[in-house]
Amino acid sequence: MRIRLLLLLGSIFLFSACEDNSFDNARADYSLSRAKIYQGDSIQFSDQSTNEPSAWSWVFEGGSPETSSKENPLVIYDTPGEYDVFLTAINGESEVNAERFDQIKVLDNSIPPYAGSVWLERTIVTDEDPTTFASVDYITQEIRPLHDREDGVMEVETFVYEATYEGGQTVEILVHPEFGKELADTFAMDYAWYLGQLPSFLIVGVKDMHVSESMATFAATYEGSILVPATTGINLIENGFIQEVLIHEAGHTTLNHLDEDPGYLAAAAMDPTFISTYAENNAIREDVAETILTYLALRYKSDRLSETMAYTINALNANRNAFFDTQNFAMYPWE
Numbered sequence: 001m002r003i004r005l006l007l008l009l010g011s012i013f014l015f016s017a018c019e020d021n022s023f024d025n026a027r028a029d030y031s032l033s034r035a036k037i038y039q040g041d042s043i044q045f046s047d048q049s050t051n052e053p054s055a056w057s058w059v060f061e062g063g064s065p066e067t068s069s070k071e072n073p074l075v076i077y078d079t080p081g082e083y084d085v086f087l088t089a090i091n092g093e094s095e096v097n098a099e100r101f102d103q104i105k106v107l108d109n110s111i112p113p114y115a116g117s118v119w120l121e122r123t124i125v126t127d128e129d130p131t132t133f134a135s136v137d138y139i140t141q142e143i144r145p146l147h148d149r150e151d152g153v154m155e156v157e158t159f160v161y162e163a164t165y166e167g168g169q170t171v172e173i174l175v176h177p178e179f180g181k182e183l184a185d186t187f188a189m190d191y192a193w194y195l196g197q198l199p200s201f202l203i204v205g206v207k208d209m210h211v212s213e214s215m216a217t218f219a220a221t222y223e224g225s226i227l228v229p230a231t232t233g234i235n236l237i238e239n240g241f242i243q244e245v246l247i248h249e250a251g252h253t254t255l256n257h258l259d260e261d262p263g264y265l266a267a268a269a270m271d272p273t274f275i276s277t278y279a280e281n282n283a284i285r286e287d288v289a290e291t292i293l294t295y296l297a298l299r300y301k302s303d304r305l306s307e308t309m310a311y312t313i314n315a316l317n318a319n320r321n322a323f324f325d326t327q328n329f330a331m332y333p334w335e
Contacts, residue, residue, distance in 0.1 A: 027051065028089035028098035036308070038109040038272070038315045042076045049089035049098075057088040062106065080108040109272040113312050116278040117290045118244050123304045124297045125197050125243035130333040132166040132203070133196030136173065136188050141181075146174055147227050149215040159184040163192035165203060166332075171195065172208035179213070179230065187211045190237065191228060197243050198250055199296065201329040205254025218245050220252035220289075244293060251289035258288045267323035275317050291317060295324045300334050 033044040043063075047056060058068040062083035063075040077083070083104040088097050107113075114120060144158035159181065161173040173192055175184035191209050207224030215229035226249045236242040258264045268287060274280040279290035294313045298321065302310050314321070 028053075028087045028096045030085075030087055030098060032085075032103075034311070035103055036105045036107065037077060038107045038312075039078055039080050040076070040109065040272075041315060042074050043104065044072065044074050045085070046072045047087075047089070049087075049091075049096075051091050053089040053091045055090040057090070059086040060104075061085070062104070077104065077106040080106050082106075109316060112274045112277045112280050113316065114276045116276050117293045118241065118248050120244075120294070120309065121297065121305060122240035122244065124293070124301050125247070126240065129197055129243075131193055131196035132200060132333055133193045134164045134166055136161050136163045136192045138185065138188070141177065144174055146176060146212060147210040147221065147225050148176075148212045149217065149219045149227050149229070151212075151214055154212075159188070161188040161192070163188070163195070165196055165200075167200070169200075169203060171203070171206050174208055174210050176212040176230075179211075184211075187228075187230065187233075191233070194237075194242050195226075195246060195250075197333075198247055199329060199331045199334050201331070202247065202250040202254050202292075204330075205256075206250055207253070218249050220249040222252070222256045224253045226250065226253060247293045247296065248289050251292040252285075255288050255292060259284055263326075264288065264320070264323055267319040270319040271317050273316055275313065291320050292324070295321050296334075299325075300331065 027050040029048040029050070031046045031048050037043060045058070047053070056069055056071055058070075058073055060066055060068070060075045060083070062079055062081055063077050065073070065075065068075075083106065085100050085103055086097065088095055139160045139162050141157050141159050143155055144160065145153045146156050146158050147153055157177045159175040159177060161175070163171045163173055165171070171192070173188040175187050179187065191211065195203060195206065195209070205224055206226060209226045209228055211228045211230055211233070213230050215227060215232070217229060217232060219227040221227070226246070233242065236245055274283070274287060274290070275294050276290050279287045294317065297305055298310060298313045305313075
């Protein structure tokens with residue numbers, strides 16, 4: 001028993017001695033500002049090595065500079081790909097390597113990051129956010145030209161409502177008679193209320209909203225009409241995307257003058273790519289409407305975006321966003 005106890009004590013002593021001896025060594029480690037960036041952007045590396053190392057030796061695959069002896073180097077990556085980082089921390093005669101494999105991902109900034117901006121984040125605007133909606137009044141049922149994306153313009157006995165917003169602006173809500181008066185009342189109230197959640201500058205260009213059944217998707221006209229497919233609209237309300245879709249469509253009705261504006265086009269040309277493939281494939285008509293939503297989210301609702309999404313919007317559309325800044329949009333009730 002005594003021999004076994006002595007062996008045990010010896011093992012404990014040996015382990016403690018090893019711990020004390022290794023405590024003098026630096027342990028290489030670091031943090032970085034971002035592990036995924038777009039080409040041409042930079043990453044700030046910050047040494048986190050233990051025991052106060054006195055020197056550092058960095059190797060950055062694919063980076064500029066490729067090597068560094070600085071404690072906290074800033075590195076630019078110009079070529080898409082995945083790259084390793086190597087750090088040797090030196091403390092006296094001790095050298096310890098920290099290696100992180102495939103930590104740095106450099107993305108191609110010529111490829112739009114999203115399919116469509118409307119579907120990025122359902123909480124950019126929520127039902128709990130304020131609305132400038134004041135009232136909606138039933139006016140009459142009469143023959144009106146009712147837009148339908150699938151069937152064109154129909155002359156039907158349309159239910160006509162007038163929505164009023166703070167400041168006195170009015171928008172007509174036109175509902176197809178197929179729904180009946182009771183359901184038409186509900187549609188008029190709901191869409192008038194949700195429209196009031198948009199920044200006031202976007203509502204200015206909305207003349208009326210046309211609610212019908214046969215359309216598959218929302219649409220807008222340059223004359224100021226937002227075309228609402230009833231079933232799709234209900235699904236969007238239930239899933240929390242209705243406000244984002246209305247921002248997109250109001251972008252068409254209100255900002256269509258920017259689609260071919262020289263200042264906007266010049267800003268867009270300086271950006272590396274479009275915010276979405278939908279914008280890229282329909283640049284003249286869709287770029288402004290696709291971008292205004294992400295601009296508003298970045299500038300006014302950034303706390304509702306992930307860090308990665310905010311970085312992406314800023315990195316790829318910085319010049320478009322700066323152009324929108326110069327427009328002095330009326331943002332009530334968002335601010």
